[in-house]
Amino acid sequence: MYTAGDLRRRRAAVRAALPGRQPHAVPGEARAFASANIALVKYWGKRDEALHLPRTGSLSVSLGPWGSEATLALTRKAAEVWLDGEKLAPGSSFAARALAYLELFRPESGENFVLKTRNTLPTAAGFASSASGFAAIAKALDALFGWDLPERNLSVLARLGSGSAARSLRDGFVEWKCGRKADGSDSYAVALPVAWKTLRIGAVVVERARKPLSSGEAMRRCIATSPFMAAWDKTVRGDLRAAKEAVAKRDLRALGEVAEGNALAMHAVMLAARESVFYPTGASLAALAKVRQLRAEGVPVYATMDAGPNVKLLFEAKSESPVRRAFPDAVVLCPFADKGSRR
């Protein structure tokens, strides 16, 4: 997974994020929750593979109660990883990734971790769970070892598990700062002070099969071969400024146009890679056409897509009826709905 040199740099990044603290043998268990997030200005392309450092900043909105819960405890026996109530084989993809991450945090006394994760994401909604999963693990580590870390340090630790997990430490709109430092200590996420209770996210699932190429692989291919990568980085910087302005004004049209344009530009970067990578399917294109049709009929709704074929919709409460009519199978989420009670 990582070279020896990469591992040294990852360990150094962890130490730097744990000032005056370290893992140690503790009894009991700790539990933490982190929201999933959907990027409105995308993270696409790493400047450092080992430290998951991005080439640009990005902006997401958290999905409130939809996310992942992680429970951590130490054991003298073999490590265990559980997902949604089932114990995973150590070689399974998620278990291997989680254990490689937890290895960075094993106490010197040699205990192993028992990790139990559970996703509260509606499984039908097709959201990625690695961001919320690794953010929840980072929070559970903090609680288990009693570190009481500042949020930005937690964001750095989550990032070392999965890049976009950096954005899953906070509710609401979150900006992941690109940072400039080689050790990544300035590449963390911060919340934007905006609540937008009428905002809705619709999840349109067009395909449940696993994607044929991981997003990490696709990013690497784009960096190596896409002629539009440099222009993409520049586009993201402009989109990030525009999206933050739109969020501050709660301007759905401005935010939607940037988010949709940014997502499609990301897919364009992939389409232009050699050999081409293209996640949207015919059903994705049909959903995008329906979104344009709704707009032509005066319904302000916009689309975004991650590195996969599923389509996410961005709209406001007042448009919920026509959106639900056009997309009867969509799962509609309210990112800020129970904000008051959750804070």
Added chain:
Amino acid sequence: MYTAGDLRRRRAAVRAALPGRQPHAVPGEARAFASANIALVKYWGKRDEALHLPRTGSLSVSLGPWGSEATLALTRKAAEVWLDGEKLAPGSSFAARALAYLELFRPESGENFVLKTRNTLPTAAGFASSASGFAAIAKALDALFGWDLPERNLSVLARLGSGSAARSLRDGFVEWKCGRKADGSDSYAVALPVAWKTLRIGAVVVERARKPLSSGEAMRRCIATSPFMAAWDKTVRGDLRAAKEAVAKRDLRALGEVAEGNALAMHAVMLAARESVFYPTGASLAALAKVRQLRAEGVPVYATMDAGPNVKLLFEAKSESPVRRAFPDAVVLCPFADKGSRR
């Protein structure tokens, strides 16, 4: 269609391409044929709208006997435009475009043109006929008025009808030079001295309906809004060099990879425009996936797509059986098949 200033510049470009010559009243009629062409390195984006001057060079292969025939005569009565045996209403799209073009060549004595065009393109193959159509008209004008123009002047005249018509004056591989001059006199096409008898073009029609947005409109939107337009121009210049090298070596793999990458990059430029333009449909994506699958099975076949959903295949005679099995409805063309007898 054009402003008064545009028209003056178009007339000046015509005069410059007709040294010592001009239209004049002549009896009889003249007939000419021009092949359609398919671009392997695309023309996408004009640097001059009125003169149809491209931002970059491009490279195409002509389709031999598949193209358009134009018959021209002068009349003292009203102008007429016929297409495939039917007289068109003067306001119809092709008639209006053809008449606006022919207006540049009306004799001072005031005669009108009777234009009869006929396409020998297999209508099921979904090829654009405007390139071959305007190239045939330019050749018919040359024959009617007895100008005996050099080929590059004819290429310039054809270009003033439809940009890619500049490439339809010659058989085989043709490079349309970008040129640098403001009047476009150095933006014409030249043939590459390569015959490649085993080359095959397969036409996979996935959609017969007219496209919702013309390629001219789509080009304009890309220039105005696509963040990848500048990178596209640079990509084309590299692709053009690589494609010419591949053609000189008759290296299908090298040519196919460049052609496919170039076509998908063009569609990526459109996908990233704001608002996005995307011609491929689910059926186009399925055809592209089948092409990749064939390659994975060891069949060297590559795809290209113009500003529409139909897919064209590039392969050699030895792969014709597996390609026909995978695409039973494809129309297979042999660009160089009857080269010897046609020259």
